[in-house]
Amino acid sequence: MQQAVETLTFRTDGTGLHEITDEVAGWVCGTGIATGVLTLFCQHTSAGLLITENASSAVHRDLVRWFDAAAPEGPGYEHSTEGPDDMPAHIKAVLSGSTLSIPVAEGRMLLGTWQGVFIAEHREEPLTRSIAAHLLGD
Amino acid sequence: MQQAVETLTFRTDGTGLHEITDEVAGWVCGTGIATGVLTLFCQHTSAGLLITENASSAVHRDLVRWFDAAAPEGPGYEHSTEGPDDMPAHIKAVLSGSTLSIPVAEGRMLLGTWQGVFIAEHREEPLTRSIAAHLLGD
């Protein structure tokens, strides 16, 4: 049994879903661990990690619109010092979640056919996002 | 230290919560691993995995009604080619989450007294759903 841990960094491009499936799959493959469990952890409170359909970018746009309607910008927030998109981003990050656990077999994440791994970027400006990755297995 | 990995399949019966606690507990027991961590991963983007009360089916119906009100069917979605329940199902799946991590001791999941493990089926038709299960421990 062995483990690997590394911080992967990504540059997002404003609000939206930023797919990281290929980068994560490459890292998993490079560890040489064939069977195990992968943990991904988003080290930010205004972005999240989620699994959704990887084929249709319309799904991604509909998801972003849903989040915008569920936690709209506006004057109703007590925490407003970091910009109008900040408190909505904290709410969306709680809803999208900070962490994913994905079983790995034969060196590959056991994703379904139509699944991809995404950073849900909830801020408006492009940002560098750190994802802590940990793989344990053999 | 050892690990077990298997894909468990379930037949859901339309929109609702489908309890899988007993099947998962049976699989955990059958691995012979007494202490460890269980990962469950839903390999679909229109269904989720969640923990909620196992005693009252009224709780399950209220949860389903809440999801329906939060992401209703309607003309407002760009992604509409797979049926009116498809894009709402993707949104609900993100909210309910794709993965659970549950500590195991003495061969049993450390669930609270009133907790059950459920597939949240967000599509209307009965479907076969695959849950990747991974247990690591000794």
Added chain:
Amino acid sequence: MQQAVETLTFRTDGTGLHEITDEVAGWVCGTGIATGVLTLFCQHTSAGLLITENASSAVHRDLVRWFDAAAPEGPGYEHSTEGPDDMPAHIKAVLSGSTLSIPVAEGRMLLGTWQGVFIAEHREEPLTRSIAAHLLGD
């Protein structure tokens, strides 16, 4: 490779976010495991576990207000026998999630600078809450 498992208990103080970062960090440190993966699991269906900003209590109050607006108390629930705050708490617990997986290195959780670990208490009365903690690594 070794593992540690323990049930940590906390006393919440009514609806709100109850930070447990220091207690969890202390437990991780005490296991002597330097590198691994930490699983936290909330053994209740009316409270959750989440990661959010640790610096501004205004963020916490805004989050609580958002949850209250998203799942308000009212006459619309079928499950109403355990008090008006019970079914909203079950919904909020599903949204906030039951479980967290956090990579550990050098004996510390790999949290981002502004991240804390919180019990999201969704009931109104103070309660004792049990969090199952599991750490696997070496």
